Amino acid sequence: MPDLPSPPTAAAPSIDDHYDDLLASIRARFGKRTKDKPSLFTTRTPALYQVFLDAVPAELRQTNTCAACRHFVNRYGGIVVVDSDGRARSALWDPETAPEPYTSAIRALAKAVAEAPIDGVFLSDETVWGTPQTGAWEHIAVTPSKDLLHKPTLIKTNAQIMAEKRQDHETLLRGLEAFSIDVVKQAHKLVSTESLYRSETVLGVAKWLLELHETRAAAKNARARENLTWLAVARAPAGFCHVRSSMIGTLLEDLAAGMPFAEVKSRFAAKMHPLQYQRPQAAPTTGNLARAEKIVEALKSAGAMERRFARLGDIETLWVPKEPRPKGQKPGVFDHLKPAAKLAVDMDVPPVTMTWEKFARTVLPEAENIEFFVPETNQSYIGMVTAKHADAPPLLQWDFEDRRNRVSSYVYANGSPPARWNLKPNVYHPVTAIALQPWMWNPKKILTHHGTGVIFILKDARDRDYKQGAGFFPSYLRSEYHEIRATMEAYAQSAVVEGKDTAEACGISLVKGSTWNLSFRVASKGGMRVVYKLDRWD
Known part of the structure; x- marks a missing residue:
């Protein structure tokens, strides 16, 4: 993170602002909400630091007009975790533990974040979020545990992976809309009872998709349903969100079309044949060859292919x-005397x-x-x-x-x-x-x-x-x-x-x-x- 300018020097406030207690409460909230290594999400929030300044007492606004804190709140302030019931909770703001005179400001932040829809999965490999101190000034900052850090791959940055997760979300929604829970139940029954050739290949994604359908159906409202979908996206194994373009998608399409079981079984077996399944049927293009050279070089994996x-x-x-x-064990001196x-x-x-x-x-x-x-x-x-x-x-x-x-x-x-x-x-x-x-x-x-x-x-x-x-x-x-x-x-x-x-x-x-x-x-x-x-x- 680039160095940030220190805030303008201001006279000490006329009241005890308990700023140290505020920083401690934010760190405690973050530690509590992330102790179980949850997935983290971004939200479509307004300029949160302005929400904060508008809600602090007037005599504290100049003191809290700080570039480092503004940067932290606007970048990290909208992060939420999603509970098993689909409720999104701020990872940082807890008005119940915030000291006066900041209680109203923290409540305003918590409200703004709670009302904002999730718009992405949050990933970072930074070991400190924010700038804890510049000179004599302390700022809002947190230190994530190692379990929260996401290391980018050698071929993709975290920003690229986050963009892929947003695309996965859109792709998954289209798959959920295309195939009803009844069709997914039928597919899951077929693959879990080994009624189809090599059905174990798609059993995992079938089970995952059915559980997601059931979880969404049980959600108490549309916001919870959407949050639970984002939670599934964050945790999904590679490829699971691409329902319609995968083998499970072809099975679901056949079932949704009302095909007889014999035809469904035959078509599935043909697609799952070892010479067909995930086996490209055309020669690689010049562009794919060039991309492959870059990926193998980045991964340093040429030797692994030998x-x-x-x-x-x-x-x-x-x-x-x-x-x-x-x-x-060496031969014994008397081994030749042992019974055959x-x-x-x-x-x-x-x-x-x-x-x-x-x-x-x-x-x-x-x-x-x-x-x-x-x-x-x-x-x-x-x-x-x-x-x-x-x-x-x-x-x-x-x-x-x-x-x-x-x-x-x-x-x-x-x-x-x-x-x-x-x-x-x-x-x-x-x-x-x-x-x-x-x-x-x-x-x-x-x-x-x-x-x-x-x-x-x-x-x-x-x-x-x-x-x-x-x-x-x-x-x-x-x-x-x-x-x-x-x-x-x-x-x-x-x-x-x-x-x-x-x-x-x-x-x-x-x-x-x-x-x-x-x-x-x-x-x-x-x-x-x-x-x-x-x-x-x-």
């Missing part, structure tokens, strides 16, 4: 085979059919070794890749600075034959590890809109016929790359992932929402082997 096939050490596993000797390990004995029982969730809960804890029976048919064999450079910045949505995860996965549409993955059909292959899909590794931030699935990593499995592509998909990328997804798609299709012959993290993928009927032979403690047929997720 990928290699993952190894076991890159994977967060749920299960690994029991080691004959703990890692790092007993071979596992097959149980004379038919295969046990169960869900993945039951298998994970009841079988995995006791499993010492697992093998997968490779069918002759095409299956969802999967490869996992990661960043070639460990110090590369985050590229993927599930890769965070405080919890790095550079791994992504790929499968081939309609499955692939076992020979492609160096697997012999009709025999059991050892499982070297079990892992969830990479976007599920962080228990605090599981991105279920990418699907729910588990991967059985198979010994010596690798994509023998791999030539190029599959380093990542546009739908995997962080929001900073959304506007250049055509360029990123073209890059990913042509780039070559290194290390296919040393890959250690390829296997068979089991995805929630599908029927599998795949067989696994498990050797458990006690030396007994049982075949389990996994048929579905839960």
Whole structure:
């Protein structure tokens, strides 16, 4: 913030103005209203500092004619927080705690702010709001907690992000007007019951949109309804406000048009096909290529796009085979005298059919070794890749600075034959590890809109016929790359992932929402082997 001129020197007021108490009450109000890290909003207020001056006693107006305080009140004075019932409250002005002779002025400010409509989301990375002191003069200022600070991205300023939020608000309102709550309820029911192909991709936004419709319907008046909409905009995940131009929008349009369910289902499946969903169908334009160069340079992410096939050490596993000797433990002098390990004995029982969730809960804890029976048919064999450079910045949505995860996965549409993955059909292959899909590794931030699935990593499995592509998909990328997804798609299709012959993290993928009927032979403690047929997720 530029230096501000000090206010003109004025004679001390003829009354005790308790100015220090006023400053303390403003800071206390701000701390109280923002202690729970709420979203902050701007309001369409008049020139607030003039409202303040008009309401202070006449003998205090010259003393309070201050450029620093005027700047603070006019810039920050209209900030509000929105309660769960839609009521907007000033973040700064509390007439109940303001000292005399400022009570009337603070009440006037609080009233002006309460009556003003919200017109934007407020974001700032400034560590001090206002100018606390110039020379001997103290001014109105507050210090926001670290949780209130919003760091701009490397490609967008906070002012640009605030402008996007205003646009998101307008876009969301059009979506809410276009699709009634009844239509949204119908869509939510379809995707939450897994009646549609890959419905988990839009379940999050469907749930969010339905909850917003219900919240708005319960609002006590139009102002509260509008405030709650702004609250939703401030908290919405990237893309959620763009209802009409998203996949949930196409589903809502079909339902609103009264299409038969079979047609709705077919159209949704076609749009959600892995080769269509969020996959640009045209080559990137010259302008998009130029923009991509600028974004990648700003994010310093060129190295993140160089990928290699993952190894076991890159994977967060749920299960690994029991080691004959703990890692790092040296062979004992008398190891050769120990009894030979007993071979596992097959149980004379038919295969046990169960869900993945039951298998994970009841079988995995006791499993010492697992093998997968490779069918002759095409299956969802999967490869996992990661960043070639460990110090590369985050590229993927599930890769965070405080919890790095550079791994992504790929499968081939309609499955692939076992020979492609160096697997012999009709025999059991050892499982070297079990892992969830990479976007599920962080228990605090599981991105279920990418699907729910588990991967059985198979010994010596690798994509023998791999030539190029599959380093990542546009739908995997962080929001900073959304506007250049055509360029990123073209890059990913042509780039070559290194290390296919040393890959250690390829296997068979089991995805929630599908029927599998795949067989696994498990050797458990006690030396007994049982075949389990996994048929579905839960």
